[in-house]
Amino acid sequence: MELAIVITVVVVALVFDYTNGFHDAANAIATSVSTRALTPRIALILAAVMNFVGALLGQKVAHTVADTLSIAGDDAEHALTIVLAALLGAIAWNLITWYFGLPSSSSHALIGGLVGAALAAGPDLATVHWQTIVDKVLIPMVASPIVGFCLAFLVMLSIMWIFKSRPAAKVHRSFRGMQTISASALALGHGLQDAQKTMGVIFLALVASGHADPNDDLPLWVIVCAASAISLGTYSGGWRIMRTLGRKIIHLDPARGFSAESVGAAVLYSTAYIWQAPISTTHTITSAIMGAGATKRFSAVRWGVAGNIVTAWVLTFPAAGLAAATAYELIRLLHGLFVNVLGL
Template identity: 80%
Template structure:
């Protein structure tokens, strides 16, 4: 029975990874498509390839995710049910926000779901490492959008000053070409961040079931499977969310699109390699789009749409946690743990 649940966890984790890919596909390419720097299909192909490559570049974020919960008090079967409920809850919230076109965070949905399922199971079975969540999730969750907004604003102001005497049409043509690089860099950061979160959950399940050592590195098959799942999900596309990011927040030009993507990529790399924090690609690029767009004038940003996005950000952690708690109670009855 334990082996069957392990297999179920791996399959559901890869399904979550796939939904993460199509949910967040817009992150890397919405600006490039909306500025007509890339066609949608070329942009999706580029994002899928770079997602796969990015997923192979590190394991730091994966280990952070695997350390969110301590499941040593639970037997293998119960621990796996908690993890399975977490994944199911995160998928439910991903699908809800995808349906309504809200670019919420798959990362925070997963962390919130892990916490929700753990709390539902009670402290006798799972212990939440709140210090890890505060240092590696909450603080970066608040800091990354602020940094993304401010940096994109400054970068775009610098571009406006540097090219102030140049022909705007020639400048925009150059930045359309540059957006191929910035979109690729952002997609690489997305794979580096988000695929590792799935790897971390699978690794947590393997450790809980005795199939892996907590101090060992991630198995190669886990890395390749997670990278493939998020890449395929990205190629499937997230058109609803792409419209929100690319057009409804603000109408972007190539220079502002490049600024947002370049800053978003820089924040993703820094938090992954330096802070080892599983931050939200969605939060980062959305705030960067707002920051770059605000250089036109603050009223150019559709703050009502931005407010709806912020509301989804705030709701994600508790809503995914509640969904995971409900899934835990259902799965506990099914598996009789």
């Protein structure tokens, strides 16, 4: 029975990873597609490949995710139920925001799910490490969009000043070619950040079930499976959210697209390797798009759409937590039904 639950958790984690890929595919390619630097199909292939490569480049974020809570080891079946409920809550929020075309954070949905399921289980079964949540999740959650907006604004101002004497058409043509590089860098950062979060949850399940020690390195099969799932999800696309990022916030030109992507990639790399924080690719690139776009004039950004996105950001952590807590109670209810009524 326990092995069946472990397999179920791993499969559901990879399903989450897949939804993360198609939910966040727009992060890496929306700007390049909207500026016509890349065709949608080429952009998706490029993003899928770079997501896979990025997922192989580190483990620090994965261990941070696994360290967000401790699960009592004397009841492995119950511990795995907590992880399963967290994943189901995160998947539910991903699908809701995907349906409405809102670029919310899969990262914070996952961590919100872990916290919600742990709180529903109670302190005797799971302990939330709030200091880790604050230092590695909440502070970066607030800081990364602010940094993304400000840096993209400054980078675009610098580009405008450097190329002010050159014809706009020639500048746009040059940056349209450079966007292939910046989009690749962003997709690499997305794989580096987001695939590791799924690796962390699978590792947490393995530790809870006694199949791994907390000090072990991530098993190779976990890394490859997570990298493959997010890559396949990315290739399947996320057209609803792509329209929001690429067109509804602001009409981007190639120079602004390059600025947003470059800044987004830089923030992802620095937080993954220096801060070891699981930040949101969505938050970072969306705020960078706003910052680069605001250099036209602040009124050029559709702040009403931006406000809807911010609302989804704020709701993600508690909403995913509530969904996970609900999933936990339903799983326990069904488990009790099978055991007490059906005798299974």
